[in-house]
Amino acid sequence: MGQHNVGVDLETSVGYLLKEASSALRAAMEDVLRPLGMTVTHYSCLELLAQRPGLSNSELARGAFVTRQSMNVLLHALEREGHVTRPAEAPVGKVLPTRLTPRGKRILAKATVAVRSVEDRMLTGLTETERSDALRLLQSMTRSLRAGDDKA
Amino acid sequence: MGQHNVGVDLETSVGYLLKEASSALRAAMEDVLRPLGMTVTHYSCLELLAQRPGLSNSELARGAFVTRQSMNVLLHALEREGHVTRPAEAPVGKVLPTRLTPRGKRILAKATVAVRSVEDRMLTGLTETERSDALRLLQSMTRSLRAGDDKA
DNA sequence: GAATATATGTCAGAATACTGACATGGGTCA
DNA sequence: TGACCCATGTCAGTATTCTGACATATATTC
Numbered sequence: 001m002g003q004h005n006v007g008v009d010l011e012t013s014v015g016y017l018l019k020e021a022s023s024a025l026r027a028a029m030e031d032v033l034r035p036l037g038m039t040v041t042h043y044s045c046l047e048l049l050a051q052r053p054g055l056s057n058s059e060l061a062r063g064a065f066v067t068r069q070s071m072n073v074l075l076h077a078l079e080r081e082g083h084v085t086r087p088a089e090a091p092v093g094k095v096l097p098t099r100l101t102p103r104g105k106r107i108l109a110k111a112t113v114a115v116r117s118v119e120d121r122m123l124t125g126l127t128e129t130e131r132s133d134a135l136r137l138l139q140s141m142t143r144s145l146r147a148g149d150d151k152a
Numbered sequence: 153m154g155q156h157n158v159g160v161d162l163e164t165s166v167g168y169l170l171k172e173a174s175s176a177l178r179a180a181m182e183d184v185l186r187p188l189g190m191t192v193t194h195y196s197c198l199e200l201l202a203q204r205p206g207l208s209n210s211e212l213a214r215g216a217f218v219t220r221q222s223m224n225v226l227l228h229a230l231e232r233e234g235h236v237t238r239p240a241e242a243p244v245g246k247v248l249p250t251r252l253t254p255r256g257k258r259i260l261a262k263a264t265v266a267v268r269s270v271e272d273r274m275l276t277g278l279t280e281t282e283r284s285d286a287l288r289l290l291q292s293m294t295r296s297l298r299a300g301d302d303k304a
Numbered sequence: 305g306a307a308t309a310t311a312t313g314t315c316a317g318a319a320t321a322c323t324g325a326c327a328t329g330g331g332t333c334a
Numbered sequence: 335t336g337a338c339c340c341a342t343g344t345c346a347g348t349a350t351t352c353t354g355a356c357a358t359a360t361a362t363t364c
Contacts, residue, residue: 017290022174
């Protein structure tokens, strides 16, 4: 039975195609990260820490698009595995700056190569102009969506 | 402390911006669907059924990007709420074609209006050409990602 | 200085989605 | 026809994430 020739107006909805692309990207990332024993959220957290050492739990949560409670349990797991370290006492306030350990940096290096290959595959067939168009369009959509938050 | 001036190369990664946009879209959809007592997955299922009546559980799962097990529990909930109906016996094979009830169509109508307003807001500031560019680029990325599945 | 507001880290419980497994129906092919 | 393979529906258990709540620290305001 498999394929039905669809094509109502799902194929013309930017929202649906955005979700479809994001879902495909996540699945592809999971495929290449699984052999390394990592999940996408794992990787996101480590990559954020590599680019901005000392990020707090809440800042990492925002960067990985999860709640700070979820990031908290993830950080405890990463700490137990020896991939990150957090001071027992907060240097200032309650913020606990997190840093990668050498072990964390090593596994991240492998993961980065794998993930970059996925992103390269995703951009296959697109010109340099089209890639920068994609960047600009995605940024514009995110900005417009957040414009109507009214969270204050 | 709030904002740190970031901008390493997260802002130049199509993958990261894709996740960011998708996350913002999902949050915006949740905001407008919550007053209706619906989740995004609820809505996705109903919208799929409106556009292609008689879809099976597995087909709905693929269209909503969840497993067929997750869609199964969702369908039972929607059936209990009287939004969809499924025959007790499979007309052919094991496939149980699902259909919207009048009640399901009514609530979907409200949800569709709300979701469409979100998508319109997302596309604010983009020209017609840019919108079709977005469609084409997202389709290209999804296709390229799935090209390397090797699932057979 | 005191009060308020905002942000953080954390614990606990609930909701949601996933993986693993099984039986069944249909198609393919020798 | 029978063996095999694939897809489907479903049950059970696990895992991950979220919502709610609380205490604490900083900044802001009067």
